[in-house]
Amino acid sequence: MTPTARILVTGGAGFIGSHVSRALLASGRQVTVLDNLSMGRREAVPEGARFVHGDIRDRAAVSDALTDIDSVIHLAAQVTIRGSFDRFYEDLDTNLMGTANIVRSIDPARVRWFTLASSMAVYADCPAPMPIAEDYTTQPLSPYGVGKLAAEQVCRQMLATAGVPLTVLRFFNTFGPGQSYTPYVGVITIFVTRLLRNEAPVIFGDGEQQRDFVHVGDITDGVLGSLGRATGTFNLGSGRSTSLNALSRLLCDRLQAGAQPAHEPARDGELRYSVADVAAARRAFGYAPSRTLETNLDDVINDVKARPSK
Ligand SMILES: NC(=O)c1ccc[n+]([C@@H]2O[C@H](COP(=O)([O-])OP(=O)(O)OC[C@H]3O[C@@H](n4cnc5c(N)ncnc54)[C@H](O)[C@@H]3O)[C@@H](O)[C@H]2O)c1
Numbered sequence: 538m539t540p541t542a543r544i545l546v547t548g549g550a551g552f553i554g555s556h557v558s559r560a561l562l563a564s565g566r567q568v569t570v571l572d573n574l575s576m577g578r579r580e581a582v583p584e585g586a587r588f589v590h591g592d593i594r595d596r597a598a599v600s601d602a603l604t605d606i607d608s609v610i611h612l613a614a615q616v617t618i619r620g621s622f623d624r625f626y627e628d629l630d631t632n633l634m635g636t637a638n639i640v641r642s643i644d645p646a647r648v649r650w651f652t653l654a655s656s657m658a659v660y661a662d663c664p665a666p667m668p669i670a671e672d673y674t675t676q677p678l679s680p681y682g683v684g685k686l687a688a689e690q691v692c693r694q695m696l697a698t699a700g701v702p703l704t705v706l707r708f709f710n711t712f713g714p715g716q717s718y719t720p721y722v723g724v725i726t727i728f729v730t731r732l733l734r735n736e737a738p739v740i741f742g743d744g745e746q747q748r749d750f751v752h753v754g755d756i757t758d759g760v761l762g763s764l765g766r767a768t769g770t771f772n773l774g775s776g777r778s779t780s781l782n783a784l785s786r787l788l789c790d791r792l793q794a795g796a797q798p799a800h801e802p803a804r805d806g807e808l809r810y811s812v813a814d815v816a817a818a819r820r821a822f823g824y825a826p827s828r829t830l831e832t833n834l835d836d837v838i839n840d841v842k843a844r845p846s847k
Contacts (some may be wrong), residue, residue: 774813
């Protein structure tokens, strides 16, 4: 196993990055966080981490953040499928060129591991509700997916040339405490926030689209479990599928909400069936997602309730 003691977490002030940074510190590693706080919050960066307030597209900020680093976990991104149609230039600039900027800034004599956060959005739509493995066709439906797939390919090519081991992790729909509320990302956080405001959750399309909701604790376990151990490309999901109609029923029951979901026309870029086959991650580094939607929704509900403005 490659030693991974001093880690740069890009996007470490964000939802997944703050959980990953906390877990790395708890495992005894040193952590530097690079984040421009466009979505993340300074308070979410755990105590004990060095914080560099900067942009992944800025070479000076990236060089500063890479000081004394032996591994990179690259999570910083513009994270919105629907929003990436309106902001495709900015999306690609961050998700593709920002990634390229980090890769070109790395000194391969010092950096011995690179983990890239990718997404289920790289896959082609699936004709049936079946789990998809990593060799399933990649044909993104959105600029966000295009950027993520291109970032994967740039990392594979240039890090192989440099001799830096790479893990690409394709996260599925991640839920849990600490996700910022935006109208675009994180359907569970969005639905909970709306229901607590007595507003109807909005389902785009008929609601029978299937999603793989995976808890941020399982994603964190997958990121740390693969670090220094497993190169290659891996799905990180729960392996379970849930329709948006079923999700909204579950949340309405849990919150005893009066509001019923409203349906609006389906939007571009959304996959019909998106469920992970996680067998490869299980084999390679013992990935074993265990936190179910039913038993972990209260985390999100309590987190949203505790926020100052609902
Ligand atoms: N949340 C999900 O369901 C999900 C699913 C698939 C993949 N992912 C991927 O996981 C990673 C983390 O996502 P998240 O849900 O924590 O999102 P997030 O928005 O909470 O975190 C992203 C962080 O990156 C920072 N950032 C954005 N642009 C930046 C830039 N140019 N320079 C520096 N920092 C910048 C933001 O401020 C934020 O803190 C992303 O790469 C995302 O594409 C997330």
